[in-house]
Amino acid sequence: MKALVLGGAGFIGLHLTRRLLASGYSVTIVDDFSRGKEDPELAALDVDVLHADLTDPAAYQDIPHGWDQVYMLAAVVGVRNVESDPARVIRINTLVVLNLLDWIQPGTKLFFASTSEAYADGVSAGVVEVPTPETVPLMISDITAPRFAYGASKLLGEAAVVHTGRARGIPFVVGRFHNVYGPRMGADHVIPELSLRAMRREDPFKVYGTDQFRAFCHVDDATDAMLRLMTTDAAMGEIVHIGNDTEETNIGDLTKLVLRVADFDPVLDPAPAPAGSVARRCPDLAKLRKLTGFEPTVSLEEGVQRTFDWYRENWL
Numbered sequence: 396m397k398a399l400v401l402g403g404a405g406f407i408g409l410h411l412t413r414r415l416l417a418s419g420y421s422v423t424i425v426d427d428f429s430r431g432k433e434d435p436e437l438a439a440l441d442v443d444v445l446h447a448d449l450t451d452p453a454a455y456q457d458i459p460h461g462w463d464q465v466y467m468l469a470a471v472v473g474v475r476n477v478e479s480d481p482a483r484v485i486r487i488n489t490l491v492v493l494n495l496l497d498w499i500q501p502g503t504k505l506f507f508a509s510t511s512e513a514y515a516d517g518v519s520a521g522v523v524e525v526p527t528p529e530t531v532p533l534m535i536s537d538i539t540a541p542r543f544a545y546g547a548s549k550l551l552g553e554a555a556v557v558h559t560g561r562a563r564g565i566p567f568v569v570g571r572f573h574n575v576y577g578p579r580m581g582a583d584h585v586i587p588e589l590s591l592r593a594m595r596r597e598d599p600f601k602v603y604g605t606d607q608f609r610a611f612c613h614v615d616d617a618t619d620a621m622l623r624l625m626t627t628d629a630a631m632g633e634i635v636h637i638g639n640d641t642e643e644t645n646i647g648d649l650t651k652l653v654l655r656v657a658d659f660d661p662v663l664d665p666a667p668a669p670a671g672s673v674a675r676r677c678p679d680l681a682k683l684r685k686l687t688g689f690e691p692t693v694s695l696e697e698g699v700q701r702t703f704d705w706y707r708e709n710w711l
Contacts, residue, residue, distance in 0.1 A: 399462045400424045401449060401495065402469030404437055406580040407508070407572075407614060411466060412442060414618040425449065425458060426469070436579070450490040455498040464625050466506045467495055467556075470549075473583045474542060474669065481544035488548035492555050501564035506625055507556045509571045511636070512546035515673045526610075526679040529571070529634050542671040553634065566631040568624045573638030573678045577614030577698065578705035585646070586611065587710075589653040590703045594711055598661035600654070604668025605647035610677040612639040613693035613701075623687035630686045636678035639691040643677045652696060656703045 398415050402408045403424025415422050423443040437444070447454040449469050469491045471477075471484045492507065499505060516536040517523030523531045533550060537543070553569050560567040576586045592600065620637045624630040644652075647665075654660065668674075683689050693701075 396420045396463045397461065398422050398464045398466065399458070400466045400468065401491070402426055402467070402508075403442075404428055404444075405468060406577070407575060407617065408466075408468045409437060409440075409579060410577065410614045411468070411618045411621060412440060414615075414622060416440065416442070418622065420464075449494060450487055452494045452497065455494060458498070460500050460503075462503055464504045464506070465495075465499060466508070466621070466625075467492060468508045470508065472545065473581070475583055477542050477545045481541075484544045485548045488545070489551050489555075492552040496555055496559045496563075496565075499565055503565065504625055504631070505556065505560065505565055505567040506621060507552060507567060507569045509549045509553050509569050509634075510546065511571055511573045511638075511676055511678065512542075513550050513553060513571060515546060515676070516540075516543075518673050518675065525675050526640055526677040527636070528679040529636055529682055540671050557634070560632070568630050568632075569634040570621060570624060570637045571634065571678070572612070572617060573636060573676060574609050574611045575614055575617045575638070576611050577702055578709075580614075582710070585609075585649070586653065586699060586702055587706055589650055590657065590699075590706050591710065593654055593657035593659050593703075594707060596659060596661070599664040600650075600661040601664045601666050602647060602650045603666045604672060605650070605665045606645055606674075607668050607672065608643055608645045608675040608677065609649070610638055610640055610643045611649075611695055611698070612637065612691065613698035616691045616693050619692075620683060620687070620689050623689055624683075627687050633682070633686070635683050635686065636680060637683065638678040638680065639693075639695075640678055640680045641691055642695045644695060649695075649699075652699055653703065656696075656700050 404426035520536045
């Protein structure tokens with residue numbers, strides 16, 4: 396089996412590549428290395444690496460066809476990026492998908508990485524249930540909201556993949572990720588950010604949005620779900636939530652877990668959640684379970700420990 400991973404040097408991309416290699420796939424990754432980097436972990440993998448700016452249609456001329464599976468993970472993510480340069484987020488996240496859909500051949504299986512932000516406005520407006528299934532309506536409660544640029548780019552991507560896939564005979568899966576975490580995800584996401592501040596022994600220790608709830612999914616579980624979906628015929632043409640619904644936690648308790656792993660007991664300084672942050676997020680995984688038999692295997696405590704250890708050894 397031959398797999399092409401677009402955005403393969405990034406966080407989920409590299410973990411997925413490892414998973415595919417372990418399952419016997421031949422893998423090629425494509426990246427512009429604007430966020431992911433050429434590092435020893437990537438260099439250690441037996442994969443072909445192509446440098447390309449996927450916002451340029453001409454870049455696809457250098458990518459061969461003949462893939463069994465294509466994974467579209469290339470995107471600009473992160474709240475800081477969305478707030479500082481929303482035009483870049485929309486431009487890159489839409490162009491990479493539209494160019495891909497012009498290039499990909501009918502019959503090639505496609506995975507498109509989407510996000511729970513696609514329906515987050517409905518949660519904030521009180522019209523979407525939590526845990527959330529795939530059947531809830533997608534809505535725009537406030538198009539001027541500072542974090543909406545990312546969700547809008549992924550909504551457009553979902554629509555492009557679904558309708559183009561149906562029109563051109565491209566079997567696809569849209570996977571909506573829910574708070575995936577783990578090693579190599581940068582420093583701007585909550586678990587690495589808490590871990591790094593705990594390593595630096597910040598005291599008092601500021602905690603933003605202690606009463607907000609999340610269901611965190613370790614990247615190993617996320618990549619397992621991806622591979623299961625892409626090898627399940629019944630999943631083709633479906634939008635499926637990917638996450639871990641077994642250990643929903645609030646940010647206050649997550650902070651205490653990280654501090655316990657860090658063996659650090661500072662004075663906690665609660666602060667309001669960032670503007671526009673949804674109060675609660677948890678997927679309903681009934682569809683994923685029915686299609687693939689998936690069950691999360693990495694507990695939050697184990698996943699936080701593994702993530703903390705990686706950042707302690709590789710980041711500071």
